[in-house]
Amino acid sequence: MNNKIDYKELYNSLPSGYFCSLPNGTIIDSNNKFIEHTGYTREELIDKKKFVDFLSLGEQIYFENVYSLALKLNGTIEEINFNFIKKDGTKLPVLVNSVEVKDKEGVHLFTQSVVFNISQRKKYEQELLIAKRKANDLSDELINVNNELLSQTELILKQKLQLEEFNQHLENKNRQLSSFAHIASHNLRAPVSNLLTLSDFYKESTDIEDKAMLFSKVEIVIDHLNETLNELIESVKIQGNKDITHDPITFESVFDKTLVILGAQILDSKAVVTSNFSEIPKIEYPKLYMESIMLNLLSNSIRYRSPDRIAKIHFCTEINNNEIILIVKDNGLGIDLKKHGHKLFGLNNTFHRHPDSKGVGLFMTKIQIETIGGSITVESEVDKGTTFKIILKKNM
Amino acid sequence: MLKKLIERNNITIHGSGSKSMFLVHGYGCDQNMWRFITPEFKNDYKVILIDLVGSGKSDEEAYDLDKYSSLEGYASDVIEICDALNLKDVCIVGHSVSAIIGALAAVKRPALFKKLIMIGPSPRYINDDNYFGGFSQNDIDDLMETLDANYLGWSSAMAPVIMGNADRPELAAELEDSFCQNNPRIARHFAKVTFLGDNRSDLHKLTTDTLIIQSKMDAIASIKVGQFVHENIANSKLVVLETTGHCPHLSAPSQTVEVMKQYLT
Amino acid sequence: MINKRPLIGIIDDDKIYKFMLTRIINDNKLAERIITFPDGEKAIQYLTDNSANNENIPDIIFLDVNMPIIDGWQFIEQYAILKTEIEKKIDIFMLSSSVNPIDIERATKISEISSYIVKPMKLEEVKKILID
Numbered sequence: 001m002n003n004k005i006d007y008k009e010l011y012n013s014l015p016s017g018y019f020c021s022l023p024n025g026t027i028i029d030s031n032n033k034f035i036e037h038t039g040y041t042r043e044e045l046i047d048k049k050k051f052v053d054f055l056s057l058g059e060q061i062y063f064e065n066v067y068s069l070a071l072k073l074n075g076t077i078e079e080i081n082f083n084f085i086k087k088d089g090t091k092l093p094v095l096v097n098s099v100e101v102k103d104k105e106g107v108h109l110f111t112q113s114v115v116f117n118i119s120q121r122k123k124y125e126q127e128l129l130i131a132k133r134k135a136n137d138l139s140d141e142l143i144n145v146n147n148e149l150l151s152q153t154e155l156i157l158k159q160k161l162q163l164e165e166f167n168q169h170l171e172n173k174n175r176q177l178s179s180f181a182h183i184a185s186h187n188l189r190a191p192v193s194n195l196l197t198l199s200d201f202y203k204e205s206t207d208i209e210d211k212a213m214l215f216s217k218v219e220i221v222i223d224h225l226n227e228t229l230n231e232l233i234e235s236v237k238i239q240g241n242k243d244i245t246h247d248p249i250t251f252e253s254v255f256d257k258t259l260v261i262l263g264a265q266i267l268d269s270k271a272v273v274t275s276n277f278s279e280i281p282k283i284e285y286p287k288l289y290m291e292s293i294m295l296n297l298l299s300n301s302i303r304y305r306s307p308d309r310i311a312k313i314h315f316c317t318e319i320n321n322n323e324i325i326l327i328v329k330d331n332g333l334g335i336d337l338k339k340h341g342h343k344l345f346g347l348n349n350t351f352h353r354h355p356d357s358k359g360v361g362l363f364m365t366k367i368q369i370e371t372i373g374g375s376i377t378v379e380s381e382v383d384k385g386t387t388f389k390i391i392l393k394k395n396m
Numbered sequence: 397m398l399k400k401l402i403e404r405n406n407i408t409i410h411g412s413g414s415k416s417m418f419l420v421h422g423y424g425c426d427q428n429m430w431r432f433i434t435p436e437f438k439n440d441y442k443v444i445l446i447d448l449v450g451s452g453k454s455d456e457e458a459y460d461l462d463k464y465s466s467l468e469g470y471a472s473d474v475i476e477i478c479d480a481l482n483l484k485d486v487c488i489v490g491h492s493v494s495a496i497i498g499a500l501a502a503v504k505r506p507a508l509f510k511k512l513i514m515i516g517p518s519p520r521y522i523n524d525d526n527y528f529g530g531f532s533q534n535d536i537d538d539l540m541e542t543l544d545a546n547y548l549g550w551s552s553a554m555a556p557v558i559m560g561n562a563d564r565p566e567l568a569a570e571l572e573d574s575f576c577q578n579n580p581r582i583a584r585h586f587a588k589v590t591f592l593g594d595n596r597s598d599l600h601k602l603t604t605d606t607l608i609i610q611s612k613m614d615a616i617a618s619i620k621v622g623q624f625v626h627e628n629i630a631n632s633k634l635v636v637l638e639t640t641g642h643c644p645h646l647s648a649p650s651q652t653v654e655v656m657k658q659y660l661t
Numbered sequence: 662m663i664n665k666r667p668l669i670g671i672i673d674d675d676k677i678y679k680f681m682l683t684r685i686i687n688d689n690k691l692a693e694r695i696i697t698f699p700d701g702e703k704a705i706q707y708l709t710d711n712s713a714n715n716e717n718i719p720d721i722i723f724l725d726v727n728m729p730i731i732d733g734w735q736f737i738e739q740y741a742i743l744k745t746e747i748e749k750k751i752d753i754f755m756l757s758s759s760v761n762p763i764d765i766e767r768a769t770k771i772s773e774i775s776s777y778i779v780k781p782m783k784l785e786e787v788k789k790i791l792i793d
Binding site for chain 2: 056062070080081
């Protein structure tokens with residue numbers, strides 16, 4: 001094909017709008033497509049209209065302040081979206097590219113602009129924007145719902161924890177009750193059954209001296225029964241008094257008091273009693289219980305010391321897993337835990353043929369410790385010694 | 397302190413004269429719009445150019461929505477810069493909305509400013525009873541939509557460069573060449589502040605010697621508005637240029653410079 | 662016909678109870694001799710020491726469950742081992758003041774225990790056991 005290309009033809013049949021304007025904005029030439037866009041005739045448009053005439057007032061501000069400025073400074077501008085208002089008032093969304101044409105001296109001669117109809121794109125853009133907005137709203141909603149769910153879950157977890165705590169509490173109470181029932185049936189029945197038999201004897205006996213002797217035996221049993229009852233009632237009271245006030249105490253000062261109370265026994269036994277509360281020197285704990293615990297354990301260790309060696313008893317505190325622990329270690333007779341372990345903290349249980357061993361102390365001690373929420377365990381080796389480990393409470 | 401201000405407002409100083417001339421660009425662009433004016437004055441004046449916070453190469457991080465919700469925010473920046481540079485008897489030139497910013501600064505510190513030149517000023521763009529601003533609320537809404545529809549500088553490819561991303565030199569070069577790329581969020585806010593504002597009551601407070609340069613055919617700040625401004629500033633002179641468009645200092649720089657020089661001597 | 666009266670062993674830490682049981686047995690002349698032990702350990706010690714001496718080994722033992730040092734169950738365990746050294750058969754009666762079905766069941770499973778009895782024992786019951 002050797003046809004001379006007819007540029008004018010090409011120019012007029014361009015599928016995009018093209019126009020040329022003076023620096024003051026007047027349109028001096030345009031192709032057919034652009035004329036079509038305007039809705040005017042060629043005569044009505046050329047040399048008569050300016051591009052701004054096709055813009056709304058709002059867009060004119062943009063034209064003057066952004067488009068014109070950028071064009072002036074850059075010499076060219078692209079991709080500006082305007083809403084072109086046709087003769088009949090309908091709006092045509094377009095994209096405009098413009099370039100300033102200057103002469104050799106740099107004087108601005110005229111501006112060339114291309115105008116692309118982007119109606120379809122604009123519609124799609126609107127749809128996209130709406131969809132985007134919706135998506136954002138949905139996303140916000142989702143975030144809200146999520147947050148709500150999270151807080152609900154937190155609530156449920158909290159409630160679960162509370163229920164577990166309560167359950168634990170109930171289990172404890174249950175354990176205490178059955179232990180109490182066991183102790184009561186056990187420790188009360190023996191003396192009562194003895195009283196019954198003694199009274200039978202008493203009724204049958206005809207001898208005054210005999211009767212007197214029998215009665216003195218009755219007195220012994222009644223004493224024993226009374227003591228047992230007191231212990232039991234005391235233990236119930238302690239267990240019921242869960243809300244006893246915790247006092248701020250230092251282990252050292254309670255310990256010193258204990259040393260004073262048992263002063264005579266310590267001296268007598270020549271026991272060496274030491275302490276180290278440096279790891280955790282203070283605690284919030286019912287003062288009375290702490291005094292009772294220290295007293296019982298110290299007197300226990302002194303009582304069950306080995307005759308073969310100097311009694312060495314050591315009290316200390318430590319913190320482990322955020323729990324405050326009291327440790328009492330002695331080098332005394334020790335207990336055969338395999339044989340007697342299960343009886344260790346029972347009421348009226350004894351392990352040694354000791355004249356003094358009533359064994360009441362540990363029973364009450366355990367109740368006190370457990371009521372506050374702690375626990376007591378023991379390690380022991382016969383003829384080596386015993387170590388009591390009391391988990392008192394969690395460190396606040 | 398001065399260093400921070402220089403960074404914040406992209407302050408550039410041209411020429412060295414005993415007299416100072418402070419040029420403040422209007423809405424939609426940055427100090428580049430003075431590129432034909434500056435050379436004409438730098439021999440006699442120390443010409444100070446700034447980018448308003450949020451525009452051009454100013455520090456975007458400093459764009460405090462509260463502070464710049466009124467033109468007073470910008471006015472205080474201008475005064476701050478003058479003080480930091482130890483300027484005296486400043487001649488301040490403001491285009492469009494910055495003409496009002498200049499006026500506000502001069503009202504606050506009359507001793508600091510000797511002369512005020514307003515190019516295409518408007519104290520209020522929206523029509524009111526007995527006041528012709530030129531636009532309705534709808535028109536301004538329209539403008540907002542147009543701002544939203546034009547994505548100059550929106551692409552994240554540009555944003556890092558605007559933030560000062562050093563490892564994209566090719567983009568930086570591109571940005572160097574294309575002026576007036578402003579952060580769209582800020583552009584929108586600034587547009588609202590500019591076009592929805594009303595500073596008519598501030599005009600009569602101005603005592604500074606003022607020149608108003610008005611383009612004959614200006615769709616944004618028409619002659620009516622120019623006249624209103626002239627009538628409300630006691631010490632003012634109004635000159636109408638035979639130009640079209642809102643930026644005579646760009647479209648007809650020689651005419652603009654001539655009028656300015658005449659006024660300043 | 663008068664049977665040879667048995668040798669009785671009472672293993673219980675409850676002094677009062679021991680006193681009363683002894684009294685019932687002696688008042689009714691139901692035993693030849695009564696030996697008492699305060700706990701299981703002493704009793705095992707005695708049996709071990711006298712394993713060759715049949716005359717010193719009790720025919721019947723009243724064994725309390727709850728005692729210090731070595732309780733009733735532990736006594737039985739040790740007795741079961743010791744039993745082979747002792748010629749005489751001992752009838753062991755387990756005593757307790759509490760009616761614990763677990764204990765009762767446990768007792769019935771142990772061959773060395775002839776019976777589990779709840780304290781206090783009535784005279785008739787004692788007679789029944791001792792007169793065989």
